[in-house]
Amino acid sequence: MTRRHLLALIAAAPACSPRRPATETVLRVGVAQSAHSVAPLFLADEMGFFRQEGIRIEVDRTSFTGLHISALAAGKLDVAMVAMSPALVNSAAQGAPIRLVASRKYLGGDCGAWGQFYSNLSAFPGGLKDFHELIGKRIAYSTPGSLTDFALDAVLDSACISRDRVKAVAVRRQESVAALLTGNLDAVINVPSLAEIPEARRTHFGYLRGADTVYPKLQTSFTAFGGRLLTTERETGLRFLRAFRRGSEAFFAGTNPVFMRRWAFEQGADPDTPVQVCPHEVDSDGAVDPESVRLYLDWAARRKHVATAIEPGKLIDSTLIADLNRGAIK
Structure with missing residues (x-):
């Protein structure tokens, strides 16, 4: 139809x-x-x-x-x-x-999917292009047991990366945006609202589709x-x-x-x-x-x-x- x-x-x-x-x-x-x-x-x-x-x-x-x-x-x-x-x-x-x-x-990955990564370009100068680049990085998800926690594991498992090879931390969405801006986090998987990121700073971040590539x-x-x-x-x-x-x-x-x-x-x-x-x-x-x-x-x-x-x-x-x-x- x-x-x-x-x-x-x-x-x-x-x-x-x-x-x-x-x-x-x-x-x-x-x-x-x-x-x-x-x-x-x-x-x-x-x-x-x-x-x-x-x-x-x-x-x-x-x-x-x-x-x-x-x-x-x-x-x-x-x-x-x-x-x-x-x-x-x-x-x-x-x-x-x-x-x-x-x-x-x-x-899906086109409408603010919770499985998408937002990255700080200071940590990823060329942009985050591959899941293996997450190794050793500080990555925020929302809360233990949440879908963002699940999504992070799904992405890591798909790339055969054990959880202990990344520095995963539970951070509230609003706080993770500020931490990403200041460089205290390298990436977040809990999809911050663009409204919480100053327009002049939005080009300072990299983006990588995540969990939707593992579980379409x-x-x-x-x-x-x-x-x-x-x-x-x-x-x-x-x-x-x-x-x-x-x-x-x-x-x-x-x-x-x-x-x-x-x-x-x-x-x-x-x-x-x-x-x-x-x-x-x-x-x-x-x-x-x-x-x-x-x-x-x-x-x-x-x-x-x-x-x-x-x-x-x-x-x-x-x-x-x-x-x-x-x-x-x-």
């Missing part, structure tokens, strides 16, 4: 919109990061897709995903936009009613449901996913949400650039890939970032997307 045809279908959507429930349901949604993978959520809200499903979303914003996971487990949130983390795995292992129900993003199309971001939408209000969960999917389709077709323009501005980018590039890394189908989840689970258990090793099935509920695909709701 061409982008023009998809845009036409979206424009015609109100004429054949879903049958709206008689009552409105409020869903509390946790969003930790302002990134393109959550653009479909805000776009679906802006375009009225949630309203057509009888849903009103209340977005809870925090920079710490762990708070959303605990809130989801306690029933204080209904939905959370999450990435793989020790907190998520440990909660599921302990029996918390949390499941990954849909994929939002896969790993690896799913990295997910929609997680809590107990309410997994059990007693499952149909509402399906309606949420249908609205979110319509937001993904609109984003893929070229519709730029107000949220996305603000995000691009914060990143120091042209507001129209993300909608031209980022949709190619957004998963419009939504089915969770068990192998993507397994890669992280096995790594986290091997590195002892989680208390108990679990299988992907303990963390994934694939039945909602399957029911949505077969038209289980009107």
